[in-house]
Amino acid sequence: MTRSPARARWLRIGALAWSAAVACPLLLPLADLSFSSVVPVVQALWPGWLLLGLVTLVGCLGLRQWAAAGIVVAALVAGLLPGTLTGSGAEPAGSGESLTVLAANVEFSQGDPQVLADAVRELDVDVLVLLEVRQRYLQRLRDLALDTDLPHGWGRPVAGGAMGTTILTRVPQQDETRWPDPFGYRFQMPTVRLELDGREVVVRAVHTQPPAPGPAPAWRTELKALEAWVDAVPSDVPLVLAGDFNAGRAHPAFRDVADGFAVAPGRGSRTWPEDGPLGPFVGIDHVLGRGLAPVDSGSVSVPGSDHRAVWGRLGPAARRSS
Known part of the structure; x- marks a missing residue:
């Protein structure tokens, strides 16, 4: 016809x-x-x-x-x-100590602490980044003896509500002050340095604002401020950014921050909203590593939170041949 x-x-x-x-x-x-x-x-x-x-x-x-x-x-x-083109990062060296980082937005301290404690032990986590955390939630983790697995960082003061952020580590940590960030982020975003294989690693917790109504979104402003801080950290210093970026690969502002970093979990990972009727459909929680290479990664469902926790195992990067 x-x-x-x-x-x-x-x-x-x-x-x-x-x-x-x-x-x-x-x-x-x-x-x-x-x-x-x-x-x-x-x-x-x-x-x-x-x-x-x-x-x-x-x-x-x-x-x-x-x-x-x-x-x-x-x-x-x-x-x-x-x-x-985002998040290819470096190739692993094949030897040397790895660093396993787990980042969890526990949504106003509602995420199941037992699930997090189990994940820390099963994944042999070295660094736990907690977002939207309150002091009483940290006490619940202590009651689960998590301070024996990650004994460092418990003394850091955390803000209330969604503002609170902390970094708990297996090895001693020091607050990183050499590259201060003058920008006034809405949520806490602490930075610490650790030692890995005799080499220091800088770890920063990330919780930038979500998109909100307005002509000049604070969401973009905070990501641009984070990008500027990243650029100020010398490129030969291994750097980890972990947390809730409220942004993903579809956002140019996130790709600018992630330029030169390995991104975990991999492409196609969806982390929010975990409690929605369709399950998570956007990937806004990440572990980024610069000067480190991805070895493994994944995500963990944390009942009570609207975010999946994300983790990445990062190892020494292979030296580039000249």
Whole structure:
């Protein structure tokens, strides 16, 4: 059955218009826009736009609308490319002591402490970054004898509500003061230094603001401030950033922070909202390592929290041949 010229023309116009509309959100990972907080929210939904794009592509191919299909393919490739270029990091050296970092947003101290304590022991965690933590939650972890596994960092004062952040470690830690960050972040973001194989490693807890209504989102401002601090730390100093970035690979501001870092867990990891009806669909919790190479990584469901905890095992990076 052949279509009439008029019907074929309208089908072609409709397919082109729909494909162009679908292409817009697919291309958003390329856009570093600060005029509205809506943009990062739409960017975070990129997995859904990807699915819509694939369905549209199948429909265009089925209807033999080649030009419309070409628009969708171009948008898919352009939107996917930035994420594939993020977080390759260095290659592991194959020997030397590794550092296992677990980061958990426990949502106002509601995350199950027993699950976290079990994860620390099962994964042999060296560094535990806790976000949205209160003093009474730390006491619950002490009651589970977690201070025997991670004896250092318990004396750090933590703020109330969602502001509180702390870093607990297996080996002694010192507050890092050589590269102060003058920016006034909303949430606590402490920095410590440890010793690994006779070499110091700097670890910073990250909890940047989520996108919120406003013409100049604090979300982007805080990520840019974090990027500036990262740039101030000499590149030969091993650096770990771990926590809730409220951003992922679809966000240019996150990719700027993560440039030169290994990113764990790997691509496709979803960490929020863990308690939603569809399960987590965006990856905003990360462990980043610079000057260290990823050996293994994953995530842990923590009942009571809306975030999955994330972990990364980082080893010495292989020396680059000149």
